[in-house]
Amino acid sequence: MKILLVEDEPKLASFVKKGFENEGYEIDIAYDGRIGQSLIQQNRYDLVILDVNLPYVNGFELCRLVRRQDAHVPVLLLTALDSLEDKVTGFEAGTDDYLVKPFEFKELLLRARVLTRRHTEAATVTPALRIADLELNLDAKTVSRAGQRIDLTTKEYALLEYLLLNRGKVISRVDIAEKVWELNFDTNTNVIDVYVSYLRKKLDKGYPVKLIHTVVGMGYVLREG
Amino acid sequence: MKILLVEDEPKLASFVKKGFENEGYEIDIAYDGRIGQSLIQQNRYDLVILDVNLPYVNGFELCRLVRRQDAHVPVLLLTALDSLEDKVTGFEAGTDDYLVKPFEFKELLLRARVLTRRHTEAATVTPALRIADLELNLDAKTVSRAGQRIDLTTKEYALLEYLLLNRGKVISRVDIAEKVWELNFDTNTNVIDVYVSYLRKKLDKGYPVKLIHTVVGMGYVLREG
DNA sequence: CTTCCACCAGGAGTATTTTCATGCGGGCGG
DNA sequence: CCGCCCGCATGAAAATACTCCTGGTGGAAG
Numbered sequence: 074m075k076i077l078l079v080e081d082e083p084k085l086a087s088f089v090k091k092g093f094e095n096e097g098y099e100i101d102i103a104y105d106g107r108i109g110q111s112l113i114q115q116n117r118y119d120l121v122i123l124d125v126n127l128p129y130v131n132g133f134e135l136c137r138l139v140r141r142q143d144a145h146v147p148v149l150l151l152t153a154l155d156s157l158e159d160k161v162t163g164f165e166a167g168t169d170d171y172l173v174k175p176f177e178f179k180e181l182l183l184r185a186r187v188l189t190r191r192h193t194e195a196a197t198v199t200p201a202l203r204i205a206d207l208e209l210n211l212d213a214k215t216v217s218r219a220g221q222r223i224d225l226t227t228k229e230y231a232l233l234e235y236l237l238l239n240r241g242k243v244i245s246r247v248d249i250a251e252k253v254w255e256l257n258f259d260t261n262t263n264v265i266d267v268y269v270s271y272l273r274k275k276l277d278k279g280y281p282v283k284l285i286h287t288v289v290g291m292g293y294v295l296r297e298g
Numbered sequence: 299m300k301i302l303l304v305e306d307e308p309k310l311a312s313f314v315k316k317g318f319e320n321e322g323y324e325i326d327i328a329y330d331g332r333i334g335q336s337l338i339q340q341n342r343y344d345l346v347i348l349d350v351n352l353p354y355v356n357g358f359e360l361c362r363l364v365r366r367q368d369a370h371v372p373v374l375l376l377t378a379l380d381s382l383e384d385k386v387t388g389f390e391a392g393t394d395d396y397l398v399k400p401f402e403f404k405e406l407l408l409r410a411r412v413l414t415r416r417h418t419e420a421a422t423v424t425p426a427l428r429i430a431d432l433e434l435n436l437d438a439k440t441v442s443r444a445g446q447r448i449d450l451t452t453k454e455y456a457l458l459e460y461l462l463l464n465r466g467k468v469i470s471r472v473d474i475a476e477k478v479w480e481l482n483f484d485t486n487t488n489v490i491d492v493y494v495s496y497l498r499k500k501l502d503k504g505y506p507v508k509l510i511h512t513v514v515g516m517g518y519v520l521r522e523g
Numbered sequence: 524c525t526t527c528c529a530c531c532a533g534g535a536g537t538a539t540t541t542t543c544a545t546g547c548g549g550g551c552g553g
Numbered sequence: 554c555c556g557c558c559c560g561c562a563t564g565a566a567a568a569t570a571c572t573c574c575t576g577g578t579g580g581a582a583g
Contacts, residue, residue, distance in 0.1 A: 157402050164408040183389040212467040227515030
């Protein structure tokens with residue numbers, strides 16, 4: 074989530090910057106309207122926070138400019154001017170919110186969250202299982218180690234997913250047979266061993282740190298080192 | 299443009315009502331939380347304005363209720379409580395804006411406009427779906443690759459749209475059957491395979507980068523490379 | 524009547540899954 | 554100490570499952 078703050082008071086700017094950074098936002102600062110303008114043109118922000126009183130180009134102007142360029146970036150005006158007139162000007166310039174100084178940072182954060190909410194909603198959250206540098210994407214059904222994509226077959230994937238869900242625990246062959254192969258009775262097959270071997274070939278081969286470990290007489294376990 | 303105002307102070311309510319009506323809005327009033335709740339359930343509003351201190355069901359509760367029902371209606375909380383705590387509660391309940399009494403009507407109007415604007419924009423502006431150089435226009439129902447227009451039949455389009463909405467995710471045949479063909483039962487048909495084949499011929503043939511990929515035993519996925 | 528679309532069926536070609544056979548190594552009894 | 558057995562690993566073949574394409578049918582639309 075990337076924010077642009079255009080604010081000429083250095084103290085306030087750095088205070089706000091720190092606050093957002095603590096919340097995991099990435100934030101750029103411009104100390105005057107002209108710099109703000111060029112940053113807006115060069116970057117894609119998720120939110121623009123503008124002070125109104127700025128050198129060279131004021132916040133209202135800047136807001137209009139943003140709207141002419143890209144109607145979708147949310148804008149929040151931040152100003153000491155509490156008069157209704159100014160609010161009208163601000164909203165007519167196309168701002169999405171208007172916060173009057175002095176304000177508490179927490180409120181700015183809350184309002185910023187609302188304005189950026191729809192973006193995060195649109196972005197699909199991809200839950201990922203991981204251990205060490207191995208990552209398993211449940212949506213894409215893909216696996217990567219050290220960023221390198223590894224193609225697995227259905228059974229290989231199912232086995233790895235089960236082991237990864239239980240990483241750190243020793244899993245018996247019986248458990249694996251039930252959960253991954255849906256075999257409840259005892260067929261004397263070594264298919265599990267074979268698939269563990271396949272996974273080792275694809276996941277551990279060539280890496281100094283092995284992730285799949287055999288516990289003799291017990292089963293298998295996924296853990297680092 | 300239809301608004302619901304839930305406010306137990308008759309004077310303020312009728313004042314606000316008149317104001318909005320002068321601006322061409324249609325506005326319903328509920329004098330307590332319970333009535334508000336039932337109105338929300340029966341109608342489709344473009345904006346809901348809630349007082350926080352209400353008989354029976356307070357504004358925070360009502361806001362949460364709205365969010366549980368329909369995440370998209372904009373909500374504006376209107377209250378005498380100026381404490382940060384209450385603002386936090388309000389925003390956590392899912393409100394889009396928070397206005398402290400006493401306020402000037404004009405400001406309420408401005409903020410209401412912003413909220414409804416954002417909503418209508420979001421509803422009408424349909425961004426094109428795309429992956430790599432493939433682009434699908436949801437309004438025009440057209441598809442192009444590398445700028446070249448591609449004609450698809452209705453079913454082909456429906457299938458592609460579904461895959462593109464879920465790009466990056468592996469989609470099973472069962473899902474496709476349900477969502478695109480509306481088959482919930484298991485007919486042993488291979489239409490899906492056939493249509494994927496059609497899409498491949500039209501979309502991927504002749505391009506070095508294939509977008510439609512088969513994940514054996516799982517389904518299909520749209521991704522680059 | 525012709526064309527286009529949606530769907531079905533069968534078989535070739537692949538990929539995956541399973542089985543089978545063999546090898547390795549440690550622990551144990553002789 | 555030595556050989557044997559057990560549990561495990563692995564390569565390769567066999568069995569199976571899956572996917573894809575071609576060609577064809579019926580029906581709707583023009």
